[in-house]
Amino acid sequence: xxxxxxxxxxxxxxxxxxxxxxxxxxxxxxxxxxxxxxxxxxxxxxxxxxxxxxxxxxxxxxxxxxxxxxxxxxxxxxxxxxxxxxxxxxxxxxxxxxxxxxxxxxxxxxxxxxxxxxxxxxxxxxxxxxxxxxxxxxxxxxxxxxxxxxxxxxxxxxxxxxxxxxxxxxxxxxxxxxxxxxxxxxxxxxxxxxxxxxxxxxxxxxxxxxxxxxxxxxxxxxxxxxxxxxxxxxxxxxxxxxxxxxxxxxxxxxxxxxxxxxxxxxxxxxxxxxxxxxxxxxxxxxxxxxxxxxxxxxxxxxxxxxxxxxxxxxxxxxxxxxxxxxxxxxxxxxxxxxxxxxxxxxxxxxxxxxxxxxxxxxxxxxxxxxxxxxxxxxxxxxxxxxxxxxxxxxx
Numbered sequence: 001x002x003x004x005x006x007x008x009x010x011x012x013x014x015x016x017x018x019x020x021x022x023x024x025x026x027x028x029x030x031x032x033x034x035x036x037x038x039x040x041x042x043x044x045x046x047x048x049x050x051x052x053x054x055x056x057x058x059x060x061x062x063x064x065x066x067x068x069x070x071x072x073x074x075x076x077x078x079x080x081x082x083x084x085x086x087x088x089x090x091x092x093x094x095x096x097x098x099x100x101x102x103x104x105x106x107x108x109x110x111x112x113x114x115x116x117x118x119x120x121x122x123x124x125x126x127x128x129x130x131x132x133x134x135x136x137x138x139x140x141x142x143x144x145x146x147x148x149x150x151x152x153x154x155x156x157x158x159x160x161x162x163x164x165x166x167x168x169x170x171x172x173x174x175x176x177x178x179x180x181x182x183x184x185x186x187x188x189x190x191x192x193x194x195x196x197x198x199x200x201x202x203x204x205x206x207x208x209x210x211x212x213x214x215x216x217x218x219x220x221x222x223x224x225x226x227x228x229x230x231x232x233x234x235x236x237x238x239x240x241x242x243x244x245x246x247x248x249x250x251x252x253x254x255x256x257x258x259x260x261x262x263x264x265x266x267x268x269x270x271x272x273x274x275x276x277x278x279x280x281x282x283x284x285x286x287x288x289x290x291x292x293x294x295x296x297x298x299x300x301x302x303x304x305x306x307x308x309x310x311x312x313x314x315x316x317x318x319x320x321x322x323x324x325x326x327x328x329x330x331x332x333x334x335x336x337x338x339x340x341x342x343x344x345x346x347x348x349x350x351x352x353x354x355x356x357x358x359x360x361x362x363x364x365x366x367x368x369x370x371x372x373x374x375x376x377x378x379x380x381x382x383x384x385x386x387x388x389x390x391x392x393x394x395x
Contacts, residue, residue, distance in 0.1 A: 136230070147171070159186055
């Protein structure tokens with residue numbers, strides 16, 4: 001089986017930033033991408049909130065990220081991840097092109113737009129139903145279209161569609177948009193945009209192509225028909241986490257839970273970007289997540305490789321686990337190392353405060369603790385509070 005240090009799943013802003021930081025830290029980095037690299041920003045017409053760049057298209061920003069990552073020479077591979085597994089402590093990424101064992105994995109697979117689930121949606125997808133205004137807007141030159149949703153994406157994409165469509169209806173279930181003030185003001189000042197509040201889509205109908213929407217007013221329950229040639233759906237996102245949802249802990253909806261270091265509930269597996277359970281999902285937050293995840297993965301990999309070498313590879317190991325933030329324990333370690341050197345005894349000192357994962361792996365719950373390992377297997381352990389205790393234990 002192929003073995004790599006850091007495998008990053010996804011080549012959007014989070015994944016590409018993680019690749020930059022991982023390679024700069026000296027890690028062997030493999031990025032698994034599916035289809036067009038760049039993530040959801042590639043289908044965003046305008047980005048005005050990336051610091052230092054006042055205006056850029058999503059594709060331009062995605063291309064810039066990709067070129068920046070390529071400068072540090074990670075390996076890019078087009079593959080679909082089908083599952084993420086842990087086998088005998090080994091992290092295995094299963095793809096449609098084979099299996100890869102990784103020292104650490106960063107899940108940066110992002111999210112996809114949700115479907116309405118109404119009659120006609122699946123039937124007319126590609127025949128008038130779209131989830132990408134940038135991709136399909138030009139097909140509706142001079143036509144009337146509808147945008148479904150009330151958040152930033154829906155309102156911003158509605159503004160974009162006015163470049164092509166003669167009229168753009170924004171259908172929203174509430175009586176006001178959830179989007180930020182600036183895009184709402186821009187939309188409401190555009191004569192081509194018509195809001196349809198307090199309404200939901202009951203069905204999408206037509207012949208060969210979309211011809212109309214069946215709408216229901218949520219307050220009056222009145223049913224009406226809205227003639228349109230196209231329907232652009234922006235009603236939220238769902239995480240691309242299904243391949244790992246049975247392995248790592250997730251929040252309702254499938255969003256992956258992480259610590260501030262982007263650690264998931266599984267040792268050595270991290271998550272970054274829109275797939276994560278987080279308050280804000282933007283390009284800038286995804287990039288920040290990717291940087292944190294990469295450096296946390298670097299710390300994990302170097303720690304694990306070092307501890308694996310000093311604890312599990314030698315035939316016999318006398319180990320002392322302590323806390324580096326406890327002055328008494330730090331003083332004990334200094335005396336213990338002097339004693340071990342004077343007696344010609346090999347003593348491996350492990351900072352349990354900084355090596356929580358290894359503590360968990362070995363079941364060490366109290367510090368300081370001494371342990372004897374033989375070819376990686378525990379022979380004995382004991383709580384120690386003095387050099388004398390350690391001397392007795394090591395006999």
